[in-house]
Amino acid sequence: MRGSDERTGSLFSYVDLEARVRRDHPLRPIREIANAALRDLSEDFAALYPPRLGRPSIPPERLLRAMLLQAFYGIRSERQLMERMEFDLLFRWFVGLGLDDAAWDHSSFTTNRDRLLAGEIAAKFLAAVLAQPRVKRLISSEHFSVDGTLLEAWASTKSFRKLDGGDNDPDGPGRNAERGFHAEKRSNATHRSTTDPEARLYKKGGQAAKLCYMGHALMENRHGLAVDGLVTQATGTAEREAALAMLDRRPGRRRITLGADKGYDVAGFIGDLRARRVTPHIAIDGHLSSTGKPRKTAVGARTTRHPGYGVSQRCRKRIEEVFGWIKSSAGLAKVKLRGRAKVDAAFTLHLAAYNLIRLPKLLATAP
Incomplete structure (x- = not known):
């Protein structure tokens, strides 16, 4: 008998996120290891978020789990991450959001993320993952x-301008104006990026300087x-x-x-x-x-x-x-x-994410 294509809605939903994620899903052991490390960082989180001061923030544990998902799946932006969080039950389960909880606004997520990473939490999280007894014996x-x-x-070479402001190129119309480098000697001693002043012009292995x-x-x-x-x-x-x-x-x-x-x-x-x-x-x-x-x-x-x-x-x-x-x-x-x-901070957190995707198999084969 052919099934009906009619869309029907229900007044109440009884979906259990835990039951929706299969028992052998790779994220299950990863989440277990990450949660153990996050519990060890409880005092560090308490120091970053003083009690009874301001409104409750996004829980730092959920922020870190969301950032791990962004690394695991190579999600390019916070907007895309929040969009995925809105409809993906697997993402909601891993982060700890309920089925009826609204996903965060991307700007709020970015603000809270920067505040969290400013406290050297990424390095502490990497250390907490490696300090777990069953992980430590593998190292x-x-x-x-x-x-x-x-x-x-995250800066264009067009932003690499002279420190003395002696560039003669006009800004021109539009956001992506022309920038001529012909016969111009550029170096980190005389130039600096106006977009990211801490970035440096460098080349390696015969590639173009960036x-x-x-x-x-x-x-x-x-x-x-x-x-x-x-x-x-x-x-x-x-x-x-x-x-x-x-x-x-x-x-x-x-x-x-x-x-x-x-x-x-x-x-x-x-x-x-x-x-x-x-x-x-x-x-x-x-x-x-x-x-x-x-x-x-x-x-x-x-x-x-x-x-x-x-x-x-x-x-x-x-x-x-x-x-x-x-x-x-x-x-x-x-x-x-x-x-x-x-x-x-982002690089260190990605190192922790790399360890997490490898640890389940290593732990499963460890004597």
């Missing part, structure tokens, strides 16, 4: 890798989980400086190994690692000089002769999987925020 405490990647800033930041990640080598992250201005020395900063934030001072690509093969950096009781498993930069001689490396034979050096060289490349997911799947190839502090 290596001795072997790590580090690398950096460019994050294109206004960007540089994101850095510290990864443990056992399962390739990100354990720390940092965003800096894009400079030629930022990768090495950020690596030392993340090592200094690491709890404990036991001897560890650090794998990295040949861009870190600098004598000063190797010396700084050894002073921190870090064995430098750095790839050797074997570029030839103008005389045909190979460049002198700071990594000695006492390091490269051990089998662990080769293992670190294989494991360190997995950090590209972290950057690849963050930039292609989570949509952070071009950040939608301005200012280094906000970009740093």
Whole structure:
């Protein structure tokens, strides 16, 4: 018998969101891990939201769950996220909204999100996820890798103007006026973006120069989980400086190994690692000089002769999987925020999101 296409409504609804999400849905174990980390941040949330002061805000736990969904599904804007929250029962279940609760206004969500991330909650959330006992046993405490990647800033190269205001190009009609760079020498010393002053013009790997930041990640080598992250201005020395900063934030001072690509093969950096009781498993930069001689490396034979050096060289490349997911799947190839502090918080939260999508399978196969 053919079914009817007539649309019928009901006066009351008895939909249970918990029953609508299948028992084996991938978001179920992710939500369990995230909720455990959020419970550990209760005191930090209380410090950000003083009691009996102003109207009740959007619960910070729901804000963070919504931001995780935005990363998981690569949703480009807060408007699209709130639209999805309005009709998607799975999103409502994960965030904690009831079936009859209205989705937030996108501007309210953005305001509350910026306030939340300003309290370094992203870094604390990443640490809380990794500090859970069943997660902590998956993480290596001795072997790590580090690398950096460019994050294109939310600013056009047309906004890169002279500091002294000596640009001669007229603004012209419309929002996207002409901007000529012919025969003009531009550098970060003489120019600055009027849209995002903290962004820097930088190029890497033969690509065109862009206004960007540089994101850095510290990864443990056992399962390739990100354990720390940092965003800096894009400079030629930022990768090495950020690596030392993340090592200094690491709890404990036991001897560890650090794998990295040949861009870190600098004598000063190797010396700084050894002073921190870090064995430098750095790839050797074997570029030839103008005389045909190979460049002198700071990594000695006492390091490269051990089998662990080769293992670190294989494991360190997995950090590209972290950057690849963050930039292609989570949509952070071009950040939608301005200012280094906000970009740093978003980048760190995306590192936590990457760990969360990998942890359910790792926990299921762990002995």
